[in-house]
Amino acid sequence: xxxVTQSQPEMSVQEAETVTLSCxxxxxxxxxxxxxxxxxxxxQMILVIRQEAYKQQNATENRFSxxxxxxxxxxxxxxxxxxxxxxxxxxxASCGATNKLIFGTGTLLAVQP
Amino acid sequence: DVKVTQSSRYLVKRTGExxxxxxxxxxxxxxxxxxxxxxxxxxRLIYFSYDVKMKEKGDIPEGYSVSRExxxxxxxxxxxxxxxxxxxYLCASRVGGxxxxxxxxxxxxxxxxxx
Numbered sequence: 001x002x003x004v005t006q007s008q009p010e011m012s013v014q015e016a017e018t019v020t021l022s023c024x025x026x027x028x029x030x031x032x033x034x035x036x037x038x039x040x041x042x043x044q045m046i047l048v049i050r051q052e053a054y055k056q057q058n059a060t061e062n063r064f065s066x067x068x069x070x071x072x073x074x075x076x077x078x079x080x081x082x083x084x085x086x087x088x089x090x091x092x093a094s095c096g097a098t099n100k101l102i103f104g105t106g107t108l109l110a111v112q113p
Numbered sequence: 114d115v116k117v118t119q120s121s122r123y124l125v126k127r128t129g130e131x132x133x134x135x136x137x138x139x140x141x142x143x144x145x146x147x148x149x150x151x152x153x154x155x156x157r158l159i160y161f162s163y164d165v166k167m168k169e170k171g172d173i174p175e176g177y178s179v180s181r182e183x184x185x186x187x188x189x190x191x192x193x194x195x196x197x198x199x200x201x202y203l204c205a206s207r208v209g210g211x212x213x214x215x216x217x218x219x220x221x222x223x224x225x226x227x228x
Contacts, residue, residue, distance in 0.1 A: 009153070035216075045203065045219040091155060099144070099163065100171065101217060105155035 002027045002094050006055050006104035013082045015048045020067075021107045023092030025049045032096040034068065037103075039089040048090070051075065079109075087111045116140070119204050119220040126227050132191040134223050136204030143209030145187035146217065147171075147179065150201040162187055163209065192206075194227045201225075 003026045013019035025034065036048040051059045051068050058066050063083075067076045075094075079086055092104040120135035138145065144163050148171075149158040158171030160179040168179050177200060180188045187206075191198055201224050205217040 004155075006155075037217075044221050045205075045217075047216045050216065093156075100158055100161065101146070102158070103148075103156040105153060 002029075002032075002098075002100075002102045004092050004094050004102050004104040005104065006092055006107050007091070008107045010108045010110070012110045012112060013079070015082055015084060017082055018078060018080045019082055019109065021079075021090050022037045022093075023075045023077070023093045023104060025075060025092070027071050027073075027094060027096055028060070029096035031064060032094055035093040035101070036064070036066070036075075036094070037091045037093060038086075039091065039106075040085075045091070049077065054093075064068075082111050084111050084113060117204055117206055117218050117220040119202075119223045120160065121223050124223060124225045126194050126225065127185040128195060128227060130191075130194050130227075131224065132194045134191075134202055134204075134225070136187045136189070136206075136220055137185050138187075139185065139220070140206075140208075140218075141184065142206040142218075143184070144145065144207045144215075145181065146205045147177075147187065147189045148203040148205065149224070150203055156203065158210075159189065186201040191225075194225075196227050199225060200228045 005024045032053045034051045038048045039045045049061045063080045089106045093102045117138045146161040147159045162168045162181045178190045204220040207215040
């Protein structure tokens with residue numbers, strides 16, 4: 001069975017600074033995908049970034065990047081130049097051949113002006 | 114853009130009532146999902162459907178059932194609502210194909226309170 005663990009229930013960052021959100025996962029599958037989703041207050045969940053497990057290169061989307069350590073089963077999200085609009089709940093998730101996306105418990109990120 | 118619409122943003126029901134949560138997507142997606150979101154527990158998969166009239170149990174199906182008679186609509190049914198089903202319910206959809214390769218599109222959520 002897949003599991004996803006986010007050990008930081010809450011994080012805080014100053015505007016324009018960098019913050020890293022942690023995620024570890026466990027899976028017995030060789031082919032899987034990892035995701036970070038963002039849920040702003042009272043708004044819909046949206047995809048931030050996606051990583052395919054067979055790709056060694058870390059995914060990057062503008063100010064968002066991941067540090068994918070396959071052997072350690074770690075998938076952290078780095079947000080650079082944090083903005084007030086980055087304040088949200090962030091969920092790490094994994095998906096394998098079972099077609100089910102399994103989510104972690106989330107990290108609530110506050111951005112201080 | 115794909116749109117996933119959940120019919121009710123807020124509902125208040127009584128214990129024992131039958132509750133229907135409706136979800137409609139407008140982009141011909143094969144796969145549809147129902148999640149439950151609770152503080153400290155994240156999102157937990159209740160049921161998913163990979164095609165019309167097809168369904169599979171997720172991690173917490175007890176107390177719930179689903180219906181998918183048309184491709185665009187996926188309904189979550191609480192046969193007899195209980196207070197422990199008070200929660201935020203999220204519907205999502207995606208195209209078929211390689212699991213994980215396609216991104217989930219979420220609805221805005223339905224916050225259900227059972228009194």
